[in-house]
Amino acid sequence: MSCLWMSCWNVVTNVCCHTVLVVKPELKTQTALQECERSFSAFTSAFQQQHKIKRWLVAHSGGVDSQLLLYLTKKCLSDLPIIVIHINHHLQADSCDWGRFSVQQAENLGLQAIIIDLELPSSSENAARKARYAAFTNIITPGDCLLQGHHGDDQAETLLFRMLRGSGLKGMLGIPLQRRLADGHLLRPLLDLTRTQIERAVETIGLDYIDDPSNAEDAYDRNYLRLHVLPLLRQRWPDLARRWRENTERLSEAHNLLEHYLASDLALCSDGQAKLSISAWKTLLPLRRPEVLRYWVSLHTGINLNKVQLRQVQTDLIEAAVDSNPVFTRKGLEIRRFKEHLYLLPEQEEVAPEVPFLCSPRQELVDGVLEIKGKVPVELFSGAVIRRRQGGERCRPQGITQSKKVKKMLQDAGIEPWHRERWPLIYVGEQLAAVPGICICQGFAEENAGFSLLWHPFSLSDNV
The missing domain is CATH 3.40.50.620 (HUPs)
Known part of the structure; x- marks a missing residue:
C-alpha cells in the first residue's frame, strides 16, 4: 500500500x-x-x-x-x-x-x-x-x-x-x-x-x-x-x-424584456412622436407610469431622468391645472404641458431680435425653417425683416375686412403657447406684412399671386 x-x-x-x-x-x-x-x-x-x-x-x-x-x-x-x-x-x-x-x-x-x-469648461471627468x-x-x-x-x-x-x-x-x-x-x-x-x-x-x-x-x-x-x-x-x-x-x-436580458413591455405601454399613450397623452398614461397601473415616462424621454432624447426628476414632472406638469402652461427644464431638454398632452422640446436658444427676410424658398433660423410656397412679390417685400412676437400685434389678413389680433389667430390655429411666444413675423418698415403659416396681410399679396409662407419650428429630433 x-x-x-x-x-x-x-x-x-x-x-x-x-x-x-x-x-x-x-x-x-x-x-x-x-x-x-x-x-x-x-x-x-x-x-x-x-x-x-x-x-x-x-x-x-x-x-x-x-x-x-x-x-x-x-x-x-x-x-x-x-x-x-x-x-x-x-x-x-x-x-x-x-x-x-x-x-x-x-x-x-x-x-x-x-x-x-x-x-x-472644467477639469471634471464628465466634462x-x-x-x-x-x-x-x-x-x-x-x-x-x-x-x-x-x-x-x-x-x-x-x-x-x-x-x-x-x-x-x-x-x-x-x-x-x-x-x-x-x-x-x-x-x-x-x-x-x-x-x-x-x-x-x-x-x-x-x-x-x-x-x-x-x-x-x-x-x-x-x-x-x-x-x-x-x-x-x-x-x-x-x-x-x-x-x-x-x-x-443577465441584466441586458432583463432590460430588453422590460423595454419590450414599456414599448407596448407607451404605444397606448403616444403615436411615436415626442408627445404623450396624459389621460392615456393615467390608465396604466401606478407602478408602470414612472417607468413609461422615463422610457418615453429616453427614447427621444437619450436622457435618463432620475427618480426625483420623474416625480417633479408628475407633480409640476401632470398634476397641474389643465389651463396652466408649466415647464420642466433640464440641460438640453424641456418638457411642457399643453391641455392633455406632454411635449418634449429642445432647450430654447436665444433668437436675434431682427434678421433680414431673404425671400428665398427656404430660410433657416436658429429655431426653425421659414418656407415659401409660390413666388413672393419681391417689390412688395423689399427691405423686409423677420421679428418675433412682442404681444399686441394686429393685422388685416388678405381678403378680410377687419383686423385681427395675431395672438388670437395663432390660438385659433391650435399653435402651442411656447411656439406662439416666439412666432416669427414679417415686417416691411413698421408695418406687419405676414404671419407665416397663418396669413398674408392686406396690401402685401398681389392679386392671384398664389404664394404662402410656412413656419416649421425645429422638433426635438432635429436639435437634441
Whole structure:
C-alpha cells in the first residue's frame, strides 16, 4: 500500500513540476498576446459581418490599451483605411508630448494621425468625456467605425461606480461593446480582455506606452475604485471580470424584456412622436407610469431622468391645472404641458431680435425653417425683416375686412403657447406684412399671386 502511495505521489509531483514549467513568465506573455489577437479578431470579424465598414478610426491616447488596439488594428484590419485619432484635453503639462507620441506611433505604421485640441469648461471627468465624444461625432462619416481600447477592468470599474452612484437598470448594463455614433459606429474590441492580459501582450510586442500620472490620483472617484477597491475584490474573487460580464449579460436580458413591455405601454399613450397623452398614461397601473415616462424621454432624447426628476414632472406638469402652461427644464431638454398632452422640446436658444427676410424658398433660423410656397412679390417685400412676437400685434389678413389680433389667430390655429411666444413675423418698415403659416396681410399679396409662407419650428429630433 505504501509503495502504491509513493508511486501516486511521484506522479502528482511530476505533474505539478510540469505545470510550473508551462506558466513561466515569457510563456505567459506569449499566450496573452495570442489570446488578445483571438479576441480582437473574433469581435471585429463578427462586427464586419453585420456592418459595411469603409474606414477604421483608432482612438489613441498613447496608453497601454490604445497601443495594443493600434497594433492589432494594423495587423488584422489593414485591408481598409486606418486613421489614428488623438484627443488632447490639455489637462496635463505633458499633454502635447502625448499627442506627438501618438503621431509618431501612427507614422511608424505608415498611418495618418489627427490631433484634436479641446477647450474644456472644467477639469471634471464628465466634462472631458462629453467634449471627447462631441469631437469624435464631428469627424465620423457614414461607414466609419471608431475603435476604443476599453477593457474588462474598465467595465468592472464602471459598473461598481454606477452601482455606488445609484444608477438604474440601464446604467448597470455597463460599457456597451458596440453602438451607433453619429453617422457611424463605435466598437470596443478589447472589452473581453483584462488589463493584465493587455500589459503582457504589449510586453511581448515590445511597445512603449504612456502612463498618465493622473491615473494615480485617488481624488477622482473612478481612480479610487481602481486603485483601492477593485484590487481587494480581485484578491477575494480573482475571476471578477468574468463575474461582472455574466451579470451584465443577465441584466441586458432583463432590460430588453422590460423595454419590450414599456414599448407596448407607451404605444397606448403616444403615436411615436415626442408627445404623450396624459389621460392615456393615467390608465396604466401606478407602478408602470414612472417607468413609461422615463422610457418615453429616453427614447427621444437619450436622457435618463432620475427618480426625483420623474416625480417633479408628475407633480409640476401632470398634476397641474389643465389651463396652466408649466415647464420642466433640464440641460438640453424641456418638457411642457399643453391641455392633455406632454411635449418634449429642445432647450430654447436665444433668437436675434431682427434678421433680414431673404425671400428665398427656404430660410433657416436658429429655431426653425421659414418656407415659401409660390413666388413672393419681391417689390412688395423689399427691405423686409423677420421679428418675433412682442404681444399686441394686429393685422388685416388678405381678403378680410377687419383686423385681427395675431395672438388670437395663432390660438385659433391650435399653435402651442411656447411656439406662439416666439412666432416669427414679417415686417416691411413698421408695418406687419405676414404671419407665416397663418396669413398674408392686406396690401402685401398681389392679386392671384398664389404664394404662402410656412413656419416649421425645429422638433426635438432635429436639435437634441
